[in-house]
Amino acid sequence: MSGDHSHNDSQIDSGSRVNDSHKHKDKYKDKEHKHKDHKKDKERENSKYDNSDHKDFSEKKHREKEKERIKHKDGSTDRHREKDKRKEIKPKKEKENGFSSPPRIKSEPDNDVYHSPKSLKRERDHDETEFKPKKIKLENDKLDKKAKKRKQDEDIKPKKTQKNKKGEVADGKKKAKKEPEEKWKWWEEERATDGSKWSFLEHKGPVMAAPYEPLPSNVRFFYDGKQMKLSPEAEEVATFFAKMLDHEYTTKDTFRKNFFKDWRKEMTSEEKSKITDLKKCNFNEMGEYFKVQSEARKAMTKDDKLKIKVENERLLQEYGFCIMDNHKERIANFRIEPPGLFRGRGDHPKMGMLKRRIRPEDIIINCSKGSKQPKPPTGTKWKEVRHDNKVTWLVSWTENIQGAIKYIMLNPSSRIKGEKDWQKYETARNLKKCVERLRNQYREDWKSKEMRIRQRAVALYFIDKLALRAGNEKEEGESADTVGCCSLRVEHINLYPEKDGQDFVVEFDFLGKDSIRYYNKVPVEKRVFKNLQLFMENKQPEDDLFDRLNTSILNKHLQELMDGLTAKVFRTYNASITLQQQLKELTSPDENLPAKILSYNRANRAVAILCNHQRAQPKTFEKSMQNLQTKIDAKKDQLSDAKRDVKSAKADLKVRRDERFKKAVETKKKAVERLEEQLMKLEVQATDREENKQIALGTSKLNYLDPRISVAWCKKWGIPIEKIYNKTQREKFAWAIDMAEDDYEF
C-alpha cells in the first residue's frame, strides 16, 4: 500500500465526549465469558458507551482545498513588543536572582519565609523596583560567526560518535561570566555521551502552595439545616467542594462518594459523627463567598492588579529559573501543586478524592553537590536532597491519588528539552528511511503461521496507518477505561465486509487518552480483515483483540527493526510527513498571505485529524459564529451600497467629465475594494473557525510536527515565522528556526 494514508474517513463525532452516554450500560452484564485461551479475563466494569448516536458528519469537503483565505491577524505586533521589552532590560553583570554562579558557592541571607506567594517577603529592598526580566543582554557576534552553520543534515545527528573530552564536563563552569543567555545556541554544541544530563545544577527549590486561609466567621456551613462551625482541616476540604459547586462534577456519584469519604478523614471525631450524609451539607454560603471573591478580584483597580503582576514576576524571577551547566534556564512548573479535589478525565473512578497538601517533608530536591541548595521553609525539612545528574528533574514528590511521582522540570525552551525534542524528530526521520521496508515486513507477517506475529503485524499496521497510540495495559479501577492499539478490545471494532460501497471496512469506536473518543471507519486490506475476524473468533466483547500482544512485545520487535524505534515514533513520523506533504499540496504560489496561512492551518488540521486531537466545542461557539455571520451580512450590505455608489458616481462622471467627479469614482472604487477585502477576510475567518471547532491544532504543532518543516515553509514563501508560531513556540523551536533552510526536507 505504501502511500495509502488516506485518512479521509476520519470522523469526529460531535458528541464525542462519550463519558456520559452510557445508555446501554448493562449490555454485556449477564454474559458469561470465560474464555479459555485468553490470558486475562478481567471482570470488566461494563461501562460501555452508546454507539447509537454516531452522526456521520459526512465529509464536508471543507477540509480540502477550496475557497477563501484565512483571517488576517497581524501577529507582528508582539514582536515589536518583545523588542521594546528588551530595551528596558538592564544588562546586569553580577549574579542574577541570588544564584551563585557555578563554581563558587556564595551564601546569602536566606529567605526563611515560607515560600508561598502570599507570605513571601522581599529580602533585598534595594531591588524592590526591579521586577522586570533581568536577562543579560550581551550581543555576541563572535559566537554567531564562529558557529556559522554547518550543513544541517550532518549537524542534526546526536553526536554519539564524538568522544567526550574530559574537560567537557567542567567546561561549563569556566566561561560562566559572559554567556549571552538569550542567544545561547545549544544546538551548536556537543552533547554529553555518558548518559549524564547535566554537570551543574542550582536552583531555589519550589514555591509551596499558599497556606490555607480560614473563612471569615460570617461565612457559614450548614448541616441538615443547622449551622455548624467546622474545624480548620475539615473546613479547608469543604471549601474545595464549595468552589466546584456549579461544576457538573459535583453531581456525579463517584465524585461525591470519593469526596465525602476523604472529607470525613479530615474531620474531628465529633464532626465525623455528626456529618454522615453529603446531601445534608449546605455549602452555599461558602460557594457564594468564593464567587464574590473572584468577582472582586476581577473588579480590582488597575493598580492592585499591577501589584499582583509585579509580585508574580518577582516570584518568577526568583524561583522560575535555574542554572544548569552555566546557563540560566527557565523552569516549566516551579510551583507545588496546591491541594484540592482530584479531577480525573472521563469516567475516572477516583474523581473527587482529596489531593492532599504537599509539605516540604514530601519533597525531594535534586541539584549539584557543589551548588547552593534550596532552603526548605523555616522549621521544615526536605524529604531528601540528592545529586543525580542522570535525570533532568529539579524537584519531585509523590502524589497521593495514584501514587505517581510528580516532577519539576525545565521549560521546553531549555537545552535539555530541546535536545530531546530534536532527537525525537531525527528518529522519526530515520523511520522515514526504512518505513517501506517495515511495511513490507508487516504485510508479510500477516500471513505468518504464528498468531502472535500476525497480531503484532496487524497492530503495527493500525499504528502506522491510523497513528494510534501504543496502548499500554492499565490497572482496572485505577483510572478511566481507555485504550490504545495494543489494548483494543473486541467491542471496540466492528467489521463490515462491505459498507458504503467500500470493501473490508473496520469501524473503530473507543475512548483513547483523556477519554477522547476515537471514531473512524477505514477500509483495510483483505488480509487484515480476515485476520481481524480470526482474532475475534470465540471472544467476548470485553476480551482483548490482540491477546498475544502488548506494548512491550511490540516495542521490542520495533527496536530490532530500527534503532530507537518505538510505537510512538510512527505517530511523529506520520504527523510530520503528512504536514510536509499537505503543505506541498495545498500551498499555491500566487495566493496571498492570508490564503497561505489558511493552507498551513489546513495542513495542520489534517494532522490533528489524523492524530485525533479534539477539543470540546467552545461553549460560545454558536454565538460567536452567529456574531460573525451578522458581521458578514452587514459587510455585504455595505458592499452593495458601495457598489451602487460607484455606479452613480460613474453616471455623474458621464454627464459631466470633470476632474472632481473622476476623483469621486476613484475613491468609491477604492472603498469597494476595501470592503471586498474585509468581507473576504471575514468569510475566511468563518470557514477556518467552523472547520476548527472541534479540532485542536496546538497539540500536533507542539508535539508532533517537526518544526523545521514549518520553518522551511515560511522561508520558502516569505511568511513571517510569527504568523505560524507565537512567542512561546518560537522559544521552544528556536533550534529549528535557527537551523532550517527553505529546502529542508523532513
Place this chain on the structure above:
DNA sequence: GCTGGAACTTAGCACGCCCAAT
C-alpha cells in the same frame, strides 16, 4: 519474561489578559 517504579512526553481544559469593536 514479568512487574512496578521512575522518568519523561503528550494532552485538553480553565482562566485571565488583551485587544478590537462598540
Place this chain on the structure above:
DNA sequence: ATTGGGCGTGCTAAGTTCCAGC
C-alpha cells in the same frame, strides 16, 4: 470606557518508554 471573545498560558492528568529487580 465597556465588553466580548480569542488566544496564550498555566495546570496537571494521562499517556509511553525504559529499566531494575525478581
